[in-house]
Amino acid sequence: MLIKLKTLQLQTIQIEIDPEQTVKALKEKIEAERGKDNFPASRQKLIYAGKILQDDTPIKDYKIDEKNFVIVMVSKMMKGLVYPFSRRPLVTRRPSIYKTRGKGKMQRLIRKRNELRRQLQEARATIITLQGLLQLKADQERMATTTTSQQLPGPQAPGNTNARPSG
Structure with missing residues (x-):
């Protein structure tokens, strides 16, 4: 055939x-x-x-x-993989996370992560403080406009002296 x-x-x-x-x-x-x-x-x-x-x-x-x-x-050969369709396993490499000399690097990464977390918490606290200050400023401006509008008499239309009160 x-x-x-x-x-x-x-x-x-x-x-x-x-x-x-x-x-x-x-x-x-x-x-x-x-x-x-x-x-x-x-x-x-x-x-x-x-x-x-x-x-x-x-x-x-x-x-x-x-x-x-x-x-x-x-299929192409890739380092460290075992192919299911080939009957013999390839030599696999252990991940570097298990190496004893990689401990210093891992500890540095953990310290960096903790530092970034601390900075994030500080940034959140700053945002909350700024939001509070903005709210306080908005409240002060609102109070200032209401006290100013109470002191000034309201505008009257010219020639309309016989205005009836509505009610």
């Missing part, structure tokens, strides 16, 4: 394989044909009709049509 494969870089690969063989054998054949550096079998994912092909399943079970193609995805 001839299987057409397409990579994410739009390269087309054609591989002749027996339908009785497993997907893992197909991956190994891709690796042998295209190179272990570019297409390692442990990092390949084969996708057909929206499904990821499982390694231990025979190719005939997926009913791959020779007119259609299978997508080949090769």
